[in-house]
Amino acid sequence: MQTDIEIAQAAEVWPIEKIAEKAGLTPAEWEPYGRDKAKISVDETAHKSELGKLVLVTSINPTPAGEGKSTVTVGLADALNGIGQQTMVALREPSLGPVMGLKGGATGGGYAQVVPMADINLHFTGDFHALTSAHNTLAAVIDNSIYQGNPLHIDPRRLLWKRALDVNDRALRHVTIGLGGPTSGVPREDGFDITVASELMAILTLSHDLMDMKARIERIVIGYTYDKEPVTVKDLGVAGALTTLLKDAIKPNLVQTLAQTPALIHGGPFANIAQGTNSIRATKTALQLADYVVTEAGFGADLGGEKFLDFKTPLLGKHPDVIVVVATVRALKMHGGLPKTALTEPDEQALATGLANLGQHLQSMTRYGVPVIVAVNRFVTDTPEEIAMVEAYARDFGVQAYVADVWAKGGAGATELASAVAEAAQVASDFKPLYEADDDAVVKIEKIVQTIYGGAGVELSDKAAKQLREFAKRGWDKLPVIMAKTQYSLSDDAKKLGAPKDFKIHVREFIPKLGAGFLVVMTGTVLTMPGLPSHPAAYDIDIDENGRITGLF
Structure with a gap:
């Protein structure tokens, strides 16, 4: 079986001018960075007067078993193009930290990738x-x-x-x-x-x-x-x-998927310590150019999803028309207590228990008043019975689930999912933000904890409580909040998988970021400088005398 990088290296990559033309960009709106990358700059009043449909892809809480959110995002965009919908994809740029560490890159995988994969995951456009x-x-x-x-x-x-x-x-x-x-x-x-x-x-x-x-x-x-x-x-x-x-860095980057779907990749804040979404400029530009834009938010719906909906949406001036929640049978079984070594074996009891994690995310996402769809990212070890269990569970929430077999088949593996997304995007939605702009910080945090995480409430350290009193004197206490929390659990304890209940989120301090326009809420033991694992990915990456890279996923 070919690796992701081997598939990417064997792919036909169009010259970037051809992708720019396909995206509808004028020659004045893009500048080449080599043969297969470009920087673009599009005026916000240019192109279509009515923005395209926006599809937000999020997921259950990630596990070491893998969820493939970026892979589904790319595959879905290719599939929408495949059924005749003019589509672009908008993603974040990968950080070298996880590329050389544990998590890996952010260009998708298999036959649902953006290319040039190696460049994007390394230095890209600087x-x-x-x-x-x-x-x-x-x-x-x-x-x-x-x-x-x-x-x-x-x-x-x-x-x-x-x-x-x-x-x-x-x-x-x-x-x-x-x-x-x-x-x-x-x-x-x-x-x-x-x-x-x-x-x-x-x-x-x-x-x-x-x-x-x-x-x-x-x-x-x-x-x-x-x-x-x-x-x-x-x-x-x-x-x-x-x-x-930063004069060039502010310009979004244009690349392509393996199926030549135009892709904008720009900005890369983590969702567990920052806002977790790609840039306003990239998303807005894609919406001006395409009829459908598929984008993702980092980590699970409790982090990137919530931040996209409550923080980015007001600044973008448009809410998603559809929310897609990605889940895998493997990850759900891990949320149900199964060790990583046993995930390839059928275990309906573990799956039944782990489905509660999906349930919490479906409950939180459907409350925004936007159509929600589940994408089951298929692995070869999934049984028909296990997939049927996920589909039946989603239906209990009034949500349809569709299999996405995009790693192996690219866009062709998500045709049914794409048709469902296109149909749902036509449904009139009644978007409801989670909190009001003038709610104070504690009220905002409590609403996130109780509604999005399924928790009981919030505990502030003495330092955090003192900070809020000082912030109130400066008028900072009503800023939007960005939760810095472990991505692995709905709680602030990474070991509590599944759907824990009756927990409290422990806030140790606030970091005011007035330029960005929010307060970072530091919870639990989350860190803003990660460490490397015992076997970092850097050990496996190599290059030969011809410049051919191996081991990069």
Whole structure:
């Protein structure tokens, strides 16, 4: 059986000008980055006056068994094109952290991939490098300001802005900088976040244009003075320099699927520590060009799905017309208590127990008032009886389930799913956000915990409660909330699989991100700098004398 990269390397890849023409872009709206990639820039008033249909793909809570959300997203887009619907796909860019670590890339798999797969999963068009450079330029400016007499009276003990690196490096979570004598800066404690957790990544994906991005960067709170007053990038005077470093990164990237469906890939915030969606610009551009746009949100519906619906939707100015929840029999059996080593064996009892995880996501997604469909991502070990159990369970929620056999068959393996999505997209929906914009932060969090997670409530640490009191004085307490939570469980305990009940979410602190326009809610033990596993994927990746890559999935 061929690996993902072998399939991608053997594929016919069209010249990017042909994909740009197929997408409906004018020559002035794109610029080539080699033969098979391009940067695009489309005015928000250009092309269609009425936006296309938006399909959001999300999933159950991920497990080591794999769910294949990106694979289904790509396969569904190809399938919609296959049934005559002009379709584009809009995805996030992969981070090198999981590519070299455990999770893998984000280009789909098998015959449902975006290409050039290796380039996209590695350096692509340099967006992440630009973000990392901009982030660390700001960090350098902050420490230089302190060193050069500290004219802004920044309290080094109250700095919020860490450094960033697009690598899973646990050794950098907590560091001491400024050692080496008077000319090496002011010694203080610091740390690193992974680049996808940077507020600049969030801002890149939320900005409509360069000036919007610059204004957002100016609002970033980097820390506090000795008098506990916030210090912003505007105070430092470097918003222009940071925006300049990101002038190309703000442009979405155009590539293609194996079936030559145009694909926009742009931005890559993780959904367990950030907002988990691709950029506003990429999604909006695709909606201007295509009749259908298939996009995904990171991790499960409890994280990326909720954030897309409650945070991105108001900024995008359009809600999804259909929500697709991806599930696999293997993952559901794991949620039912079966170990990973036993997932290939039929076990209807474990599946019956694990289906409660799907049930919680169906309950939470259907409450938004948008048609919901289940996509069962098929594995060769699935039995007809097991698939029938998933279909019957979904029907109890008034939701239809369809098999997606896209890894092996590409779009041809999701024709029935595509037809159902196209039909559902024509149904008038009554979108209902989860919370009101003027709800305070605790109310917003409680609604997420009780409605989306199925939990009992929220517990704030003393630090978090004190922060909220201070935020209220500054008018920050009603900002949207972005939950930083383990992706593996509906709770904040990664070991509680399935659909736990009567749990509380433990909030240890808040991180204000005024440039992005939200509060990050740090829960449980979630970290903003992941670590590598005992056997990282980097051990398996190699390249030969001809530049041919192996081991990249």
